[in-house]
Amino acid sequence: MSELPLKRKGDHWDAKTGYECAYEAIKPRQRRKRDSQSGLKIDTSLECDSLEDIYGWEEQAATPYGSAYFSPLESKLEMSPLSHTATDPTDDLLNSPSYETDIDGSPRPNQQVARRGSFARVLSPTRSLPPELAMIAPCPVASPALEFCMPAFSEFSNRPNRRALVDHFCNVLSHLIVFREESGNPFQQLVLPLSHSSSPVMNAIYALASAHLEYRGVQNTEKSLYFHNEAIQGLAKVIQNQGKVNKNELLAAVMLLVYYELVQRRPTNIIYGHLKGAFAIMCLNQDVLTPVGLFLERAFGFYDVIAALSLGTPPLSTAPSAGGLLPVPPLDAPPASPLTNVDTLLGMATTLWPIMHRLSNLLFTKKELEDAQQTNQVSKVAVLRTEFEATSQAIEAALTxxxxxxxxxxxIRDDVLVVKGVEGEEIPEMARLQSILHNALAYRHSAFVYLYRTIYGYSPKHKLVQHHAHAALLHCAETTAARGPMSALLWPLFAAACEAIGAEDRELAKKAFSEIEQRQGMTNIQEAWGIIQEVWKRLDSLDDDAAMGTNSDLWRNVCAEMGVTIVFG
Structure with missing residues (x-):
């Protein structure tokens, strides 16, 4: 499980609206009549602001990246069970009127949503979904215990356009951002039910689905920006509320907002702020994790490492132990599933993730060492050099x-999966497993590329850099060729493509970027490709190996000049 905009120096800035972003104090809003067929007036002042006002964490100078705490929520977090009731049938989807507000407290399902067929026709009278939006990875087994009433998704809203957004979230988006769902999709099973009692979760779902459609040119009658602002305001109100707060509802809303930033917006430090808020929430309550809590923490753990690799900042979370991460399966997954040992969010890279976490912290350690050397702090240099060399060597050995x-x-036989003991035999899930394997191997080789280029400062022409960049690009291309899950592929593809200097490797990168952009439909993929092309131009102008070696983070220089910050996903 697709996004690359502008990081301006100083105040936050929204590139779409041209407004300076600042959250105002939350004020009671008066209801106003909205024309369901016209554009909405959006309060752009609620776009991005310092998220400290919402999450309540503060920077502490005593630590490298600041410690986070969550004072407004202390003593309020709790784990509360969700209750669900049946609802009566309502009118037909196309004939149902557009109400000013949703029915408050309308019951929503607590089981898997796997309804086929798109309701995109209600989004716009003149636009329809492009064919590529139908390219989803269907769930083989639908829920046998749940029958929805008609019209479809009426449990969520009386508005046809909003029901269409839930449909898009369930039947397109949720399949694009997971590796495993043979017994159901975790976003449908675990995240969607939280919208029953949480308007921020519901609005975040609307925002994410609408943004994904907008990127593809499909306009909803309500803009994604409107839903985003509603989710942000609702999140702030929940945190400021004096009552008890459901931790998982907060985390789910924040997670969906992170995905929203990646799908449609130009993510800057907003994503980093969301991650800090999420880890502040998780640190305050150490209850035994429920399935939804475990799933959300795994998702934040993934983005924490990816953000650290992207921004050059240390991860917010502590490194998991070598055996501390176990694959998280979907609910009710059969114990003898062919997808056993495949994590819903990390695929076959679960055991690689502790190594990736330590790798993501190395650049910060390197910068600390260089700062100490420049200021002639002899004792500190000795300590940091020992730490840096020992850690980098251990990471290199672990990756090997x-x-x-x-x-x-x-x-595995020559990077191809085979059934043990039976020559030529395959299982129905083999193509999906093969794609997941190539995804994990791409991460391993791109981790080597990051280590040798960014950390060690080798030239792009160095044989180790080229060997692992070529291998990573091959695995990225094989991931897309197998037509299996392509989620989380952007970082290894980008890291390897930055060092592609030959025509063959650049063609592999071009093909892989085209495939995942068409499949995933997220802005950061398209803009990452733009960065790659500029990096290639500059690499071609650097004939001297020494000059290449001094530009170990050439892509970061390009991003800085173009005013963008890439956060991969």
Whole structure:
């Protein structure tokens, strides 16, 4: 599980509206009549602001990246069970009127949503979904225990356009951002039910689905920006509320807002602010994790590492132990599934993630060492050099020894999965498994590229850099060729493509970017490709190896000059 805009120096700035962004104090809003067929007036002052006002965390200079705490929420977080009731049938989707507000407290499902067919016809009278939006990875098994009333998704809203957004979230988006869903999609099973009692979660779902459609040229009668602002305001009100707060509802809303920033907006430090808020929430309550809590924490753990690699900042979370991460399966996954050992969000890279976490912290350690050297802090230099060299060597050794954790009865032969003991036999899930394997191997080789280029400062022409960049690009291309999950592929593809100096490797990168942009439909993929092309132009102008070596973060220089900050996903 697609996004790349502008990081301006100084105040936050919204590139779409041209307004300076600042949250105002939350004020009671008067209801106003909205024309469902016309554009909405959006309060752009609520676009981005310092998220400290919402989350309540503050920077502390005593630590490298600041410690986070969550004073407004202390003693309020709780784990509350969700209750769900049945609802009566309502009118037909196309004939149903557009109400000013949704029915408050309308019951929503607590089971998997796997309804087929798109309701995009209600989004706009003149636009329809492009064919690529129908390219989803369908869930093989639908829920046998739940029958929805008609019109479809009426449990969520009386408005046809909003029901269409829920449909898009369930039947398109949720399939694009997970690796495993043989018994159901975790976003449908775990996140969607939280919208029953949480308007921020519901509005964040609307915002994400609407933004994904807008990127593809499909306009809803209500803009994604409107839903985003509603979700942000609702989140602020929940945190400021004196009552008890459901931790998982907060985390789910924040997670969806992170995805929203990646899909449509130009993410800057807003994503980093959301992550800090999420980890502040998680640190305050150490209750035994429920399935939804475990899933959300795994998602934030992934983005924490990706953000650290993107921004050059240390991760907010502590490094998991080597055996501390186990694959998270969907609910009710069969114990003998061919997808056993495949994590819903990390695929076959679960055991690689502790290594990736330590790798993401190395650039910060390197910068600390260089600062100490420039200021002649001899004792500090000695300590940091020892730490830096020991950690980098340990990471290199761990990457060399790492192997993906395969499902039972499956082995690898020349990077191809085979059923043990039976020559030529395949299982129905083999193509999906092959794609997931190539995704994990792409991460491993791109981690080497990051280590040798960014950390060690090798030239792009160095044989180790080229070997691993070529291997990573091959695995990215194989991931897309197998037509399996392409979620989380942007970072390894980008890291390897930055060092592509030959025509073959650049063609592999071009093809892979085209495939995942068409499949995922997220802005950061398209803009990452733009950065890559500029990096290639500059690499071609640097004939001297020494000059290449001094530009170990050439892509960061390009981003800085273009005023963008890439946060991968």
């Amino acid at each position: 020894q790492w192997k993906p954790c395969l499902p039972p009865n499956i082995s």
